[in-house]
Amino acid sequence: MKIPKILLAAAMGLAATLYAEKPVLKIAYSDWPGWTAWEIADKKGFFKKHDVNVKLEWFEYGPSMDAFAAKKVDAVGVANGDAMVLNATGARNVTILINDYSNGNDKIVGAPGISSIKDLKGKKVGVEIGCLSHALLINALLKNGLKESDVTLVNMPTHQALQTLESGEVSAVVAWVPHSVNALEKVTGSKELYTSADEPGIIYDVLAVSQESLMKYKDEWMKVVAAWDDVVAYMNDPKNKKEMVKILADRVGVPESQYAKFIGGTRFLRLNESIKFFNKKDSSYGSIYGSSKRVDEFFVKNKVYDKHVDVNRYINPSFTEKLVNGK
Numbered sequence: 001m002k003i004p005k006i007l008l009a010a011a012m013g014l015a016a017t018l019y020a021e022k023p024v025l026k027i028a029y030s031d032w033p034g035w036t037a038w039e040i041a042d043k044k045g046f047f048k049k050h051d052v053n054v055k056l057e058w059f060e061y062g063p064s065m066d067a068f069a070a071k072k073v074d075a076v077g078v079a080n081g082d083a084m085v086l087n088a089t090g091a092r093n094v095t096i097l098i099n100d101y102s103n104g105n106d107k108i109v110g111a112p113g114i115s116s117i118k119d120l121k122g123k124k125v126g127v128e129i130g131c132l133s134h135a136l137l138i139n140a141l142l143k144n145g146l147k148e149s150d151v152t153l154v155n156m157p158t159h160q161a162l163q164t165l166e167s168g169e170v171s172a173v174v175a176w177v178p179h180s181v182n183a184l185e186k187v188t189g190s191k192e193l194y195t196s197a198d199e200p201g202i203i204y205d206v207l208a209v210s211q212e213s214l215m216k217y218k219d220e221w222m223k224v225v226a227a228w229d230d231v232v233a234y235m236n237d238p239k240n241k242k243e244m245v246k247i248l249a250d251r252v253g254v255p256e257s258q259y260a261k262f263i264g265g266t267r268f269l270r271l272n273e274s275i276k277f278f279n280k281k282d283s284s285y286g287s288i289y290g291s292s293k294r295v296d297e298f299f300v301k302n303k304v305y306d307k308h309v310d311v312n313r314y315i316n317p318s319f320t321e322k323l324v325n326g327k
Contacts, residue, residue: 022052023216023220025220028057031061033105038077039056054227058251075209075221077207080205081131095316096208096316101203101205103200104196105180109180109191110172117141118145123170123172124152125154131158158179161173161180177265199285229271229323292315
């Protein structure tokens with residue numbers, strides 16, 4: 001039976017009205033491949049596919065956390081350690097999704113003449129003190145028989161990594177993409193000394209949702225997690241590579257050829273892959289629980305915050321588990 005055009009138009013109008021009346025979930029995202037990839041969910045219609053109304057709001061990384069803390073957005077893409085910092089400072093949030101783990105994009109880059117981590121003994125290292133880059137540096141030092149006290153830390157905003165290495169005042173810098181790659185490419189003779197690929201799981205990237213929004217709109221957030229699975233499935237399909245790189249590069253504002261270099265250093269996770277990292281019994285970096293507890297110890301020791309964060313309370317694997325296992 002053919003549906004009259006007037007009835008079809010009315011039905012479409014009603015659907016649009018109902019969609020517009022759904023709660024708008026505001027997600028702050030920033031320039032890291034695992035968060036920039038939310039742009040794909042928007043551009044390819046994955047949010048609409050799952051009937052969830054999401055407004056993506058673009059920020060620099062630090063301001064994205066500020067916006068979340070100020071309750072201007074409902075959720076934010078952050079590293080697992082920074083989700084704990086937010087919790088410790090009053091911006092209560094729950095991790096409901098692991099987007100990825102850093103697999104080489106966080107790097108320690110040596111100045112010309114520095115060829116190994118051991119060469120840093122007695123030298124100055126530029127790093128954003130108190131963030132996960134700092135934790136990566138300590139891990140690299142310990143693995144190479146050195147202590148933090150064997151180097152002199154120079155507090156450096158990550159986006160100034162290139163200028164700091166060019167200055168000649170430090171023997172290495174610690175940074176993530178694009179700053180780590182820029183330093184390597186533009187400082188002649190610089191060398192990659194250690195990366196997050198040497199310790200997979202030291203940095204997980206997650207979606208942290210406010211407790212208030214999660215309590216109100218749990219079913220809607222379930223749809224957001226489902227949309228992420230579609231994002232990674234799309235990215236994993238070789239035929240989508242050119243379009244994928246264009247979407248991400250356009251959002252960040254860099255040439256596609258340059259952005260293509262960043263993607264391999266991020267291990268994007270589908271839900272059936274990420275579920276294994278929600279293992280409460282694993283105290284290693286192979287679990288977001290183990291990783292977060294280690295980072296929590298690091299933050300308290302370095303006075304980023306005073307009291308330990310209850311990791312179990314602020315990580316919720318049920319969204320991934322339900323979508324993967326149906327329960």
